[in-house]
Amino acid sequence: MIVLITGCSSGFGLLSAARLAAAGATVYATMRNLASQTALQAEVKRRGGQVRILALDVTDDATIAEAVAQIQREEGKLDVLINNAGYGLGGALEDLLESELRGQMETNFFGVAKMIQACLPLLRKSKNAKIINISSVAGLVGVPGIGAYSASKFALEGYSEALWYELGTFGISVTLIEPGTYPTEVQKKRVLTANFSNPNSHYLQENQTLLEATDRRVARGKANPEEVAILIEQVVNNPKPKLRYPIGREAKAITILRRFAPFRTVSRVLTRALFR
Numbered sequence: 001m002i003v004l005i006t007g008c009s010s011g012f013g014l015l016s017a018a019r020l021a022a023a024g025a026t027v028y029a030t031m032r033n034l035a036s037q038t039a040l041q042a043e044v045k046r047r048g049g050q051v052r053i054l055a056l057d058v059t060d061d062a063t064i065a066e067a068v069a070q071i072q073r074e075e076g077k078l079d080v081l082i083n084n085a086g087y088g089l090g091g092a093l094e095d096l097l098e099s100e101l102r103g104q105m106e107t108n109f110f111g112v113a114k115m116i117q118a119c120l121p122l123l124r125k126s127k128n129a130k131i132i133n134i135s136s137v138a139g140l141v142g143v144p145g146i147g148a149y150s151a152s153k154f155a156l157e158g159y160s161e162a163l164w165y166e167l168g169t170f171g172i173s174v175t176l177i178e179p180g181t182y183p184t185e186v187q188k189k190r191v192l193t194a195n196f197s198n199p200n201s202h203y204l205q206e207n208q209t210l211l212e213a214t215d216r217r218v219a220r221g222k223a224n225p226e227e228v229a230i231l232i233e234q235v236v237n238n239p240k241p242k243l244r245y246p247i248g249r250e251a252k253a254i255t256i257l258r259r260f261a262p263f264r265t266v267s268r269v270l271t272r273a274l275f276r
């Protein structure tokens with residue numbers, strides 16, 4: 001099985017690359033900076049198996065084209081595309097610079113759309129092709145303080161749902177993994193708006209409170225990121241995966257709440273959880 005994963009320098013990308021490689025898949029583990037490959041290599045060595053590490057920045061068309069051309073040359077097909085690369089932009093929507101908002105969409109949404117268009121010719125050569133997009137609980141409910149991130153994941157949700165119909169006709173499955181909060185490097189690598197600590201911001205106090213509450217929640221949480229890698233492996237091996245898989249306590253609770261409770265209840269629960 002030939003698998004391509006984006007964003008493998010840390011977190012879910014690194015863990016799923018190592019996991020799938022140990023299970024015998026041919027994994028093209030990609031990352032935007034090859035100097036960040038040490039952790040992945042160490043994990044692969046620990047678990048066994050092999051990965052091929054390629055440079056790929058989802059915002060850079062040339063690196064996408066080069067990686068796809070290499071897989072075309074070496075394998076002639078692709079069975080699974082895992083769109084995992086992403087980051088969180090922190091800051092109130094009113095404060096964001098246009099470039100920051102566009103940057104968030106460029107990676108978390110357009111990066112995925114570009115990967116899919118570039119990989120579909122190779123995916124069409126597989127008998128049971130799959131696209132797995134890593135969304136978020138923030139793609140199910142709008143989250144204050146990371147509104148741009150929420151918008152990018154909502155866009156990914158709508159795009160993937162429409163794609164599910166379009167590619168279903170050709171036997172290519174589309175799946176959204178919707179994790180709650182997991183202690184990967186996502187907090188360390190988050191980007192804060194240039195206005196985050198601007199003394200003139202109307203959100204100065206709220207920004208700090210939300211940030212501290214998020215860090216506390218992550219530190220308190222017992223969620224293991226390996227759970228997400230295990231789910232990804234299950235989807236890879238499932239001949240008929242579903243469209244959506246919420247994972248983690250928050251994502252499962254929000255999914256149920258949103259289905260059965262009015263927005264007023266959802267918003268109360270979310271506000272309480274965010275500032276706790």
Ligand SMILES: NC(=O)c1ccc[n+]([C@@H]2O[C@H](COP(=O)([O-])OP(=O)(O)OC[C@H]3O[C@@H](n4cnc5c(N)ncnc54)[C@H](OP(=O)(O)O)[C@@H]3O)[C@@H](O)[C@H]2O)c1
Nearest residue numbers: 007009010011012057058085086136179181182184185186
């Ligand atoms: N952890 C959570 O709580 C959580 C919850 C819900 C959803 N998610 C989603 O899960 C996915 C993986 O995140 P993670 O939690 O594993 O965080 P992570 O440890 O920060 O990993 C993110 C990966 O994406 C890469 N990346 C960022 N921008 C990129 C670009 N332009 N091109 C290629 N790679 C890029 C990062 O590379 P660099 O090392 O070069 O920055 C890193 O390898 C993301 O889509 C995230 O939104 C995470």
